Amino acid sequence: MTLSSLLRIAAAAQLAIALLNLFLVRLLDWKADLDRLPLLLREVFHVHCWFISITLGIFGVMTLRFADAMAASSNETCRWLTAGIGIFWAIRTVLQATYYSSGHWRGQPVRTAMHVALLATYGGLALVYALSAFGKGS
């Protein structure tokens, strides 16, 4: 599989995560918890969720549009952009592994599987973008 194809898959994955993120509160059944919060905090929480989706949407669309140039490292801007996205996902992977309390998934097979799947996805995204930024190009 070529780096260009991997980048297209990474773009599709990010667009899927962006979409899922919009339904996060419903998926995790947090509506009752959020309704008890002060209005301002609730609004900031929702705005943050939307902005994560916008960010991932931007990463996804830019990657789809410039997948070949990113894979070929044909231009310095592409290399820096892929490095930026790669660092973003590397930090997200570290946060997923170290920041969240293990109590959220320990002893719950479905949640453990989700945690591992997310960790692998985030790590995979970091790896693909790192290869594109710091590899020799195809």
Place this chain on the structure above:
Amino acid sequence: MNTPGSSRVVLLRAVAVIQIAMVAVNLSLVHVLGLNDGLTRWPAAVRELFVVHLLCISMMVLTISVLTLRFVREIANQAHAICRWLAGAAALFWLLRGWLQLFYSVSTQWPINQLHRVFMVIDGCLALVYGLAAWGAGERT
């Protein structure tokens, strides 16, 4: 000679610096808005996700700032398609941010009402500068 490109370079550098300052504000948002007490009452999972989202948004803004500073001339002169797309993406990001600030967040909820207005104006200016860089008449090379 003062060309559209050179004035854009100055504006783009200024917005990059403003964005770095906004990252600093964003990272201390909970403290600035005096929301510490409210946040500690959140369920742990929601609170942790809130912090992760805060960090991710800060990283995104920092990425845009660094790219803007590093490729300021290319973006100002629309040297490559990716520069225009990058500026367009940043413009869209800030336009949506300004729109949400204006229409979604209830201004009376803000402990510091002037801060709400300042954010709105800054978001609009950032969107305008990036929009000009993306869609304005440039000096493509």
